[in-house]
Amino acid sequence: MKEVIVMNEEIELFFGPQHPGAPGNVGFKLKLKGERVLDVELIPGFLHRGFEKMMENRWWEVNVVLSSRYCVEDPDNMELGYVLAVDDLYGVEVPEKANHVRTVVAEMSRIQSHLFWIMFMGAGLGARYIPSWAMAAREEILKWYDYLTGHRIYHHYMVPGGIRWNVPQDFNERTLHTLNTVSKIVRDIEEAFITNKIVRERTEGVGVVKGSIAVELGVSGPTLRAAGIPYDIRKADPYASYGKVSFEVPVGSRGDSYDRIKIRVKEIYESIKIIEQLLPKINYEDKAYRLQLPTIPPNGEGLGRVEAARGEHLVHVVNLRSRYPYRVRIRPPSMPLLTTVLKYIVSNEEVTIADFPVIVKSLDPCAPDIDR
């Protein structure tokens, strides 16, 4: 007779960081009973670089180089958060052209991040073929970044007081061309992957975070909007040029993984809309794109808040009249996703080990952002 082993005792399982289901360089300690996940504990620290401390030893304008590095997937929103905080400290209004270009670059970064996430999500579901088209679309955006900023991944294009270089003359056509290619691929992915029955069955009703609970858990960004709360800093507290464009904030109703998937895809289309509205507004004759700021900012504090691809990114800087910041504090959007939210989901519904990567990836945390 065949012997059947029933696992009745609880076991501890280390999951990640070298696991295709793990979201980058973080690990988890899972408490399992059979297939069921009972508890989850985050193990961060594999990528800790001490950015906040490092920034205290570098000049104000040089810290832009560090600030893009907390999140590989979404570097420009991180840069924007830092330069907004420093602009606030100087108390300057940047030229209109710089604001427009900053917004375009930040939105491209959001599209790029969401495209990267499609690949990521596909890996969690075991689907590799279709999501790899998203990487081709992202590659087009990386080429566009190389054309505009000179680098593919970390751009250092924003500086306190504006943007680093003027935009090229063919900026408009080139950007539209890139957007065209990207939106075609996204449409195909939506048709072939997002509406696919298998994807829906794996994600619908899995990992539900709803309404006011999401606020209590400290969530922001697409996860909060999927929970049904239309909160977006681009609307609530417009920075850069967001006050001058019209766009929608997609909101979900059920708060499950599938809602989060749909919202991110809709956000790609909204970002494309924002860029298309801003491009005609950029004045190519305008020479003012960067303010020359004094090397030492005035005493005081500065605050920058941006809606990054994963949620609210807040930077607080303090200056005691020096070339170096006294303190830079960053509040990343990803931390609550892997701590409070995961614990809540695991304690609230029956999560099996097969669902776990799906839930983690639908939250789209950024591991380098957690460790900094």
Next chain:
Amino acid sequence: MVIKTFKVGLKYLLRRPYTRLVPDREGPLTSDRTRGRHVLDMSKCTGCSMCQKVCPADAIQMVKVEGPWPQNVKKIFPRIDYQRCTFCGMCVEACPFNALSMTNISGWYLITRDKKSTLYNPEKLSKVFETKEYRITMVKSLAEVQRLKKEGESNA
């Protein structure tokens, strides 16, 4: 709905591969603004060490080079460690005498098996180009571009 997946999937299956064969067929992707290896003009550098102070990665060290340098009394020039450099271009922006500039030589042109060869001495930095398809991408003045181009052509 699964049928749709196959339909769209077939369309992509028949396309040419998106990936490129590097370095066999093609070079690294570069544009007019790609920031790559630096060029140092030793006749302009005054040894002010601004580039060393601004470098966020601590990639620059000032080293002594003997020779007739009237503008550089201390005879010190930057030496760049390409194991550390992030190609941010801050040093080019910070140089008050336009002595540093950048080219689009990047990617596998800079890859080496010998760790010691990532350290570029001032002499090596000032020698312009090893490849023919270079472009000056980050300088402060237009005259600098023309001068570097001429020098590159005579070197090639």
